[in-house]
Amino acid sequence: MEMPAVITASGLTKRYGSLEVVKGIDFTVTSGQCFGLLGPNGAGKSTTMRMIMGLSDASGGTLNVFGEPVKTMSRATKARIGLVPQETNLDPDITVLENLEAFGRYFALPKAVIAERVPKLLDFMQLTDKQKSPVNALSGGMKRRLIVARALIADPEMVILDEPTTGLDPQARVLIWKQLLDLKKQGRTLLLTTHYMDEAQRLCDQIVVIDDGRILDQGTPQELIDRHVKGHVFEVQKPHLAASPPDRWDHEDIGDSVLYFVHEAPEFIADLPDEAAYMHRQANLEDVFLRLTGRRLREN
Amino acid sequence: MQLPEPAYVFAVYSRQYHVWRKLIGSSLVSNVANPILFLFAFGFGMGQFIDTMGGMSYLTFVVAGMIAYSAAFAASFEMSIGAFTRYFLQGNWNAILSTPVTLAELLMGEVLWAAVKSLFSGICVLLVGLIWGGVPSLSGALIALPIVFLGAVCFACAGLVATAYAKGYEFFSYFFTFWVTPMFIFCGVFFDISRFPDAIQYLAWLFPMTHLVAAIRPLSSGIALDPAAILLHTGYIVLFSILSFAAAHRKLRQRLYD
Numbered sequence: 001m002e003m004p005a006v007i008t009a010s011g012l013t014k015r016y017g018s019l020e021v022v023k024g025i026d027f028t029v030t031s032g033q034c035f036g037l038l039g040p041n042g043a044g045k046s047t048t049m050r051m052i053m054g055l056s057d058a059s060g061g062t063l064n065v066f067g068e069p070v071k072t073m074s075r076a077t078k079a080r081i082g083l084v085p086q087e088t089n090l091d092p093d094i095t096v097l098e099n100l101e102a103f104g105r106y107f108a109l110p111k112a113v114i115a116e117r118v119p120k121l122l123d124f125m126q127l128t129d130k131q132k133s134p135v136n137a138l139s140g141g142m143k144r145r146l147i148v149a150r151a152l153i154a155d156p157e158m159v160i161l162d163e164p165t166t167g168l169d170p171q172a173r174v175l176i177w178k179q180l181l182d183l184k185k186q187g188r189t190l191l192l193t194t195h196y197m198d199e200a201q202r203l204c205d206q207i208v209v210i211d212d213g214r215i216l217d218q219g220t221p222q223e224l225i226d227r228h229v230k231g232h233v234f235e236v237q238k239p240h241l242a243a244s245p246p247d248r249w250d251h252e253d254i255g256d257s258v259l260y261f262v263h264e265a266p267e268f269i270a271d272l273p274d275e276a277a278y279m280h281r282q283a284n285l286e287d288v289f290l291r292l293t294g295r296r297l298r299e300n
Numbered sequence: 301m302q303l304p305e306p307a308y309v310f311a312v313y314s315r316q317y318h319v320w321r322k323l324i325g326s327s328l329v330s331n332v333a334n335p336i337l338f339l340f341a342f343g344f345g346m347g348q349f350i351d352t353m354g355g356m357s358y359l360t361f362v363v364a365g366m367i368a369y370s371a372a373f374a375a376s377f378e379m380s381i382g383a384f385t386r387y388f389l390q391g392n393w394n395a396i397l398s399t400p401v402t403l404a405e406l407l408m409g410e411v412l413w414a415a416v417k418s419l420f421s422g423i424c425v426l427l428v429g430l431i432w433g434g435v436p437s438l439s440g441a442l443i444a445l446p447i448v449f450l451g452a453v454c455f456a457c458a459g460l461v462a463t464a465y466a467k468g469y470e471f472f473s474y475f476f477t478f479w480v481t482p483m484f485i486f487c488g489v490f491f492d493i494s495r496f497p498d499a500i501q502y503l504a505w506l507f508p509m510t511h512l513v514a515a516i517r518p519l520s521s522g523i524a525l526d527p528a529a530i531l532l533h534t535g536y537i538v539l540f541s542i543l544s545f546a547a548a549h550r551k552l553r554q555r556l557y558d
Contacts, residue, residue, distance in 0.1 A: 016558070050558070053398060055397065055398070055556075055557055055558075056557060056558045057557065057558070074302075075302055075400045075402075076400075078399075078400045079399075079400045083398040085394065085395070085398065087391055087394070088391075089390065089391030089392065089394050089395040090395070091315070091390070091392055091395070092390055093319040093322070093323075093390075094315075094318060094319060094322070098318060102311075102314075102315045102318070103395075103399065105310075105311035105314055105315070106308070106311045106312075106396055106399035106400070106401045107399055107400060108305075108307040108308060108311065108400065150395075154399075
């Protein structure tokens with residue numbers, strides 16, 4: 001069964017003066033999907049998210065959310081979206097529990113609904129013990145969890161997460177991933193931006209890689225891996241490289257060594273001289289990302 | 301354009317009220333104890349040297365001025381440094397704008413709370429003045445309270461304009477020096493403005509504070525009333541509020557959305 005589209009963007013552009021940061025992108029997020037928007041700093045990810053939330057006006061193209069143009073998005077439609085922003089903008093003047101209650105009021109939820117949901121969300125995000133603490137007493141991981149809980153207060157059909165695990169330790173990230181997978185199981189649509197390719201690979205059904213305001217490619221993580229970096233990566237130290245002519249194997253020179261992207265590992269190993277020093281691993285989304293967006297360092 | 305709905309305005313108001321209840325100590329000190337100290341200094345200190353002013357005892361004169369000033373100061377502070385902190389430093393406004401609350405509702409909730417809090421300051425000064433014997437007409441003073449509330453709305457909106465244009469906290473030194481302090485000095489809080497040179501008087505009437513003081517003083521002091529004048533002063537305050545709210549909303553729309 002074809003799932004309905006939650007977000008459709010076509011020819012979407014955003015200009016700040018003469019600077020065009022989103023240069024005509026098309027994508028469709030379908031219901032129940034975890035959709036990853038990946039790209040280096042300054043690629044246009046956050047701007048795209050802001051446009052979806054109605055916080056930034058598109059300069060051109062069309063952008064529909066739940067079938068409504070964002071420009072005229074109704075209050076009822078906005079209430080179907082929960083946002084986990086990149087910055088930590090919890091309310092520091094009130095407690096953990098009160099942060100959730102205040103957000104419930106911003107969604108005009110009845111008192112009884114707030115009273116019923118808040119303990120469940122605290123439990124879901126493992127914050128029940130901290131409910132009376134001021135926000136500033138929380139660790140970075142707890143703050144992120146509270147922001148996720150806050151985004152869920154109105155039981156949204158879609159949750160937009162802008163770099164939800166940036167700056168967290170591995171334990172905290174694993175917990176957030178687990179809860180995000182839970183949200184997906186509940187049938188919610190997730191739209192995620194991240195710099196962490198392991199995160200995208202683990203969570204996302206569909207990925208769009210953008211850079212410099214343009215879509216470089218889109219597909220499932222596996223499709224992208226197959227298409228761009230085959231199945232295996234060999235990092236071979238110079239100067240003992242594969243014996244076959246260079247055009248036999250897909251490769252990339254990264255300075256002291258050469259990366260080979262190959263489907264058939266045994267054949268490739270046979271093609272290496274005996275004295276070759278190499279590392280062999282499964283290709284992953286990180287390889288795709290670096291191949292598509294290049295290795296040039298990005299500044300904020 | 302989404303029309304403002306009370307539930308969303310009150311959601312913002314309610315957040316402010318909750319925080320105020322937690323920080324009630326510092327709030328009472330700055331908004332209530334502070335004006336009472338001034339009242340003491342001027343009413344008791346200066347009152348010894350000045351018998352009457354504007355056809356009433358100096359204490360009566362100052363009590364009316366201090367009611368207005370305490371409300372003006374509380375509203376100005378809340379909507380400038382207070383609101384800027386929530387907007388700029390704490391990201392509260394960004395968080396709220398990701399919910400169904402609109403910018404207009406957010407600002408209305410902020411202004412409404414600031415005005416209620418400021419009215420509370422004004423009432424405290426009124427009570428002290430009453431006990432002290434500086435409020436000859438209690439019924440008049442009670443009629444003045446809604447005007448004090450409107451005045452507080454006006455100063456809250458003006459503070460919001462400062463917040464809308466502020467790039468950092470330094471900006472508020474201009475706001476306090478060129479807006480709040482003149483209200484204290486030139487608007488008839490402690491002195492009858494008819495003693496100032498004409499040019500200063502014209503300038504003084506531009507400030508809503510002058511109109512607020514002029515509207516409430518005859519009421520609390522029980523002297524002869526000119527209802528038309530009170531209406532005119534109140535009208536100026538309302539007009540000033542609407543214009544400054546619109547200006548603040550417009551600028552903040554540019555800053556918070558892109």
